[in-house]
Amino acid sequence: MNIRPLHDRVIVKRVEAERTTASGIVIPDSAGEKPDQGEVLAVGPGKRDDNGKQIALDVKVGDRVLFGKYAGQAVKVDGQEVLVMREEDIMGVLVA
Amino acid sequence: MNIRPLHDRVIVKRVEAERTTASGIVIPDSAGEKPDQGEVLAVGPGKRDDNGKQIALDVKVGDRVLFGKYAGQAVKVDGQEVLVMREEDIMGVLVA
Amino acid sequence: MNIRPLHDRVIVKRVEAERTTASGIVIPDSAGEKPDQGEVLAVGPGKRDDNGKQIALDVKVGDRVLFGKYAGQAVKVDGQEVLVMREEDIMGVLVA
Amino acid sequence: MNIRPLHDRVIVKRVEAERTTASGIVIPDSAGEKPDQGEVLAVGPGKRDDNGKQIALDVKVGDRVLFGKYAGQAVKVDGQEVLVMREEDIMGVLVA
Amino acid sequence: MNIRPLHDRVIVKRVEAERTTASGIVIPDSAGEKPDQGEVLAVGPGKRDDNGKQIALDVKVGDRVLFGKYAGQAVKVDGQEVLVMREEDIMGVLVA
Amino acid sequence: MNIRPLHDRVIVKRVEAERTTASGIVIPDSAGEKPDQGEVLAVGPGKRDDNGKQIALDVKVGDRVLFGKYAGQAVKVDGQEVLVMREEDIMGVLVA
Amino acid sequence: MNIRPLHDRVIVKRVEAERTTASGIVIPDSAGEKPDQGEVLAVGPGKRDDNGKQIALDVKVGDRVLFGKYAGQAVKVDGQEVLVMREEDIMGVLVA
Numbered sequence: 001m002n003i004r005p006l007h008d009r010v011i012v013k014r015v016e017a018e019r020t021t022a023s024g025i026v027i028p029d030s031a032g033e034k035p036d037q038g039e040v041l042a043v044g045p046g047k048r049d050d051n052g053k054q055i056a057l058d059v060k061v062g063d064r065v066l067f068g069k070y071a072g073q074a075v076k077v078d079g080q081e082v083l084v085m086r087e088e089d090i091m092g093v094l095v096a
Numbered sequence: 097m098n099i100r101p102l103h104d105r106v107i108v109k110r111v112e113a114e115r116t117t118a119s120g121i122v123i124p125d126s127a128g129e130k131p132d133q134g135e136v137l138a139v140g141p142g143k144r145d146d147n148g149k150q151i152a153l154d155v156k157v158g159d160r161v162l163f164g165k166y167a168g169q170a171v172k173v174d175g176q177e178v179l180v181m182r183e184e185d186i187m188g189v190l191v192a
Numbered sequence: 193m194n195i196r197p198l199h200d201r202v203i204v205k206r207v208e209a210e211r212t213t214a215s216g217i218v219i220p221d222s223a224g225e226k227p228d229q230g231e232v233l234a235v236g237p238g239k240r241d242d243n244g245k246q247i248a249l250d251v252k253v254g255d256r257v258l259f260g261k262y263a264g265q266a267v268k269v270d271g272q273e274v275l276v277m278r279e280e281d282i283m284g285v286l287v288a
Numbered sequence: 289m290n291i292r293p294l295h296d297r298v299i300v301k302r303v304e305a306e307r308t309t310a311s312g313i314v315i316p317d318s319a320g321e322k323p324d325q326g327e328v329l330a331v332g333p334g335k336r337d338d339n340g341k342q343i344a345l346d347v348k349v350g351d352r353v354l355f356g357k358y359a360g361q362a363v364k365v366d367g368q369e370v371l372v373m374r375e376e377d378i379m380g381v382l383v384a
Numbered sequence: 385m386n387i388r389p390l391h392d393r394v395i396v397k398r399v400e401a402e403r404t405t406a407s408g409i410v411i412p413d414s415a416g417e418k419p420d421q422g423e424v425l426a427v428g429p430g431k432r433d434d435n436g437k438q439i440a441l442d443v444k445v446g447d448r449v450l451f452g453k454y455a456g457q458a459v460k461v462d463g464q465e466v467l468v469m470r471e472e473d474i475m476g477v478l479v480a
Numbered sequence: 481m482n483i484r485p486l487h488d489r490v491i492v493k494r495v496e497a498e499r500t501t502a503s504g505i506v507i508p509d510s511a512g513e514k515p516d517q518g519e520v521l522a523v524g525p526g527k528r529d530d531n532g533k534q535i536a537l538d539v540k541v542g543d544r545v546l547f548g549k550y551a552g553q554a555v556k557v558d559g560q561e562v563l564v565m566r567e568e569d570i571m572g573v574l575v576a
Numbered sequence: 577m578n579i580r581p582l583h584d585r586v587i588v589k590r591v592e593a594e595r596t597t598a599s600g601i602v603i604p605d606s607a608g609e610k611p612d613q614g615e616v617l618a619v620g621p622g623k624r625d626d627n628g629k630q631i632a633l634d635v636k637v638g639d640r641v642l643f644g645k646y647a648g649q650a651v652k653v654d655g656q657e658v659l660v661m662r663e664e665d666i667m668g669v670l671v672a
Contacts, residue, residue, distance in 0.1 A: 003162060003188040006154050011188070044188075045154070049628040052145040058582050058621070066579060066660070071603065073187065077164065084162070084187045089647065091660045092579040092587070093621075099258060099284040102250050108283070140284075141250070148241045169283065171258065180258070180283045195354060198346050216338070236380075240301040244337045258338070265379065267354065274352070276379045291450060291476040294442050299476070332476075333442070340433045361475065363450065370452070372475045387546060387572040388539050395572070428572075429538070435527040459546065459569065468546070469570045483642060483668040486634050491668070524668075525634070532625040553667065555642065564667045566583070 003077055005084065006045035010059060012072065012083045012090075036069045037094060041082060057087050064094040091093040099141035099173055101180065106155060108134040108168065108179045117119075132165045137178060148152060153183050160190040197236035197268055197276065201252060204230040204264065204275045204282075227260045229286060233274060247278050256286040291365055293332035293372065298347060299359065300326040300371045300378075324357045325382060329370060345375050352382040387461055388389045389468065391430035394443060396422040396456065396474075420453045421478060425466060441471050448478040483557055485524035485564065489496045490539060492518040492552065492563045492570075517574060521562060537567050544574040579653055581620035581660065586635060588614040588648065588659045588666075594663060612645045617658060633663050640670040 001035040003011055015038050040063040059065060072085030099107055112136050136159040142150040155161060168181030195203055207230050231257040238246040251257060264277030291299055303326050307317060328351040334342040360373030387395055399422050418444060424447040430438040456469030485491055495518050520543040526534040537548030539545060579587055582588060591614050616639040636652040648661030 002191050004191050005188040006183070008125075009187055016658070030141045030185055046645070048145070048151060050146045051627070052149060053628060055624060055628045073164070089583070090582055091585055092618075094579050094582040095578050098287050101284040101285050102282055103277070105283055138284075144241070144247060146242045148245060150248045169260070194383050195382040198375070198378055198384050201379055205347060216381070234380075242337060243339070244341060244343045265356070267379075292479050293476040294471070294474055297475055330476075336433070336439060339435070340437060342441045361452070363475075382468050386575050388575050389572040390567070390570055394570055426572075432529070432535055434530045436535045445543060457548070482671050484671050485668040486663070486666055489667055522668075528625070528631060530625060531627070532629060532631045553644070555667075 003082075005042055005077075007044050008047040008057060008087045009044045010040055010057065010065075010087050010090065011042040011043050012065060012067065012085060013080065014038040014083060015064070021034055032046070036045075037064060037066050038083065039064055043087075059087060059090060059093060066091045066094060072073060099138060099171070099180070100180075101138055104132055104138050104143040104153060104183045105140045106136055106161075106183050106186065108161060108163065108181060109137050109140040109176065110134040110179060111160070132167075133160060133162050134179065135160055138172045139161065139183075155183060155186060155189060162190060195234060195267070195274075195276070197234055199236050199277055200239045200249060200279045201236045202232055202249065202257075202282065203234040204232040204259065204277060205233050205272070206275060207256070228263075229256060229258050230275065231256055232257060235279075251279060251285060253259055258283045258286060265285060291330060291363070291370075291372070293330055295332050296335040296345060296375045297332045297372055298345065298353075298375055298378065300327050300328040300353060300355065300373060301325040301368065302371060310326070324359075325352060325354050326356055326371065327352055331375075347375060347378060347381060353381045354382060385460075387420045387426060387466075387468070389426055391428050391444065391450065391463040392431045392441060392471045393428045394424055394441065394449075394471050394474065395426040395467055396449060396469060397425050397464065398467060399448070421448060421450050423448055427471075443471060443474060443477060450478060468477075483522060483562075483564070485556075486520055487524050487565055488527045488537060488567045489524045490520055490537065490545075490567050491522040491558065492545060492547065492565060493521050494518040494563060495544070517546050518563065519544055523567075534557065539567060539570060539573060546554060546558075546571045546574060578672065579618060579651075579658075579660070583616055583620050584623040584633060584663045585620045585660055586616055586633065586641075586663050586666065587618040588641060588661060589617050590659060591640070593597065596627040612647075613640060613642050614659065615640055620661075635663060635666060635669060642667045642670060 005048035014036060040059050040061050041083070042061060043057045043059060046056045048054050054058055065085075067085060067090050071089035074081055074083055101107055110132060136155050136157050138157060139155060141154045142152045144150050153171050163181060167185035168179035170177055170179055172178070197203055217271035232251050232253050234253060235249045235251060236245060238248045255256050259277060259282050263281035266273055266275055268274070291301055294369050303325060328347050328349050329347060331345045331347060334344045353371060355371075357376050359377035360371035362369055362371055364370070389395055398420060424443050426443045426445060427443060430440045432438050451469060451474050455473035456467035458465055458467055460466070461477050483491055491495060520539050523537045523539060523541060526536045528534050532566050547565060547570050552563035552571035554561055554563055556562070581587055588610060616635050616637050618637060619633045619635060622632045624630050638670055643661060643666050647665035648659035650659055652658070
């Protein structure tokens with residue numbers, strides 16, 4: 001059983017960054033909203049513009065994305081915890 | 097007696113997820129808004145865009161949907177408690 | 193003397209649901225905004241879209257409607273108390 | 289000396305409803321914003337839509353209108369106290 | 385030295401209403417925002433609509449206008465105190 | 481080294497008004513936001529309208545402008561303190 | 577590993593201004609939000625306008641930009657701390 005996200009929502013599986021690896025993303029322990037990263041499992045069809053047409057999302061399944069630690073809402077699907085967030089909550093896509 | 101929802105509203109019958117089944121959706125007991133799921137009983141004709149045309153909803157009758165636990169407003173129709181919510185409150189459609 | 197509502201306003205005469213009838217709508221006694229129902233006595237011509245054209249309402253005179261208990265503003269016309277609310281405050285139309 | 293209202297503003301002379309007459313509008317003494325009625329003395333040319341065209345108001349001089357008791361701003365013109373309000377604050381037009 | 389207002393701003397010289405004259409505007413001493421009047425000294429070219437075109441203001445130099453007592457911001461130009469306000473803050477134009 | 485402002489931002493060098501000169505602008509010592517004046521050093525290309533086209537600003541380099549005392553953000557460029565503000569914060573252009 | 581920013585986000589590497597150099601930008605030690613500067617490492621494809629078309633950003637890779645000290649969110653990529661901010665948070669581009 002899986003989730004097909006509506007609108008501009010994205011299903012993300014959180015992936016812990018290797019905090020001690022020099023080439024990995026290391027998130028500073030500063031106060032406030034801390035970024036995090038994950039893998040996109042599913043994307044919605046996009047929000048509708050003023051003419052009612054859906055605008056496809058800019059992220060796709062498999063993307064490694066950066067988002068705020070408190071972005072989205074956690075649910076468990078098939079025993080696996082995933083996040084449902086809006087594409088707006090995603091700051092960027094990590095590229096190798 | 098049934099409800100024909102207006103605009104972008106959706107009538108949802110709450111369905112408890114099997115929290116102990118490995119293949120079911122298990123909602124973590126974390127603080128804050130907890131997601132929940134249900135079955136769509138009726139959908140409105142959609143909101144109107146800037147030109148006054150109605151945009152059909154993306155969910156349909158029979159869909160199993162995921163939503164925030166406090167989404168919508170509970171009413172009893174024919175002795176059955178249902179939720180009236182906006183499509184915007186629905187995070188995704190569960191697919192088998 | 194009657195009221196011709198402006199814009200997207202609707203005149204509704206509150207009708208008490210039979211709370212003990214199995215086939216009627218029974219509103220739970222939970223805290224917060226409680227839904228209620230009534231009969232539409234008059235409807236406005238609708239709001240104007242971005243081009244200044246009026247969009248006719250989706251409810252019509254005679255509809256039995258469901259709304260939040262605190263929706264609208266109560267006035268007495270010809271000794272009869274009615275509610276003036278916006279169509280937006282109406283959640284759905286009850287169908288037999 | 290009179291006032292020519294700008295935009296979507298309306299000049300209204302408050303008229304007390306006969307509270308004891310069966311056929312008049314009687315405003316309940318409930319808490320919160322209480323409706324009231326008056327006669328329209330002057331109307332503005334209307335707000336502009338997104339293309340800059342003015343949308344004529346839906347009320348006209350002479351209309352008996354229903355509005356919230358605290359709607360508008362009171363000024364005295366030629367010794368007569370009137371209200372300057374937005375058409376949005378008018379709930380409906382009373383028809384005989 | 386004078387001010388050329390930007391956008392939808394208007395330069396107004398406050399004029400005290402004759403509060404004791406029967407034919408003048410008399411502002412009630414009620415609590416809250418009190419209306420006031422003045423003469424328009426200069427008007428901006430207007431705000432831009434969604435297509436970037438400027439919409440000329442509805443008030444012109446020389447108009448006697450009614451506005452909220454706390455509308456605008458007072459500055460002194462050539463020893464004369466004037467108000468810089470938005471046209472939106474003007475309720476109407478007084479006509480003889 | 482200079483600043484090229486983005487969007488609708490304007491670089492302004494604050495100029496103290498001669499408060500004792502009869503022909504200068506004198507700002508009253510009232511409470512609240514006090515207006516001030518300055519010279520425009522640089523202007524951005526303008527905000528984009530709904531079609532993505534940039535709307536040129538209405539102020540230009542060299543203009544003497546009036547703005548709220550707390551408008552903008554102070555930075556020092558080449559040892560000179562300037563203000564970066566939005567054109568929206570500018571009330572008008574002073575003309576000789 | 578790098579970040580490809582989404583929408584109107586910009587990746588900026590903070591660069592300390594030489595505060596004692598007469599020709600450099602010196603940020604005053606006043607209270608409140610303090611501006612800062614940095615170099616643009618990557619830019620998103622831009623936000624979409626009302627017709628769903630992306631509007632390219634006005635800053636480009638290599639630009640030296642001025643922004644509020646608390647703008648954006650700090651992340652470490654390949655051991656280097658960078659800021660992810662919206663173009664809206666950038667006040668201007670420094671030119672030599």
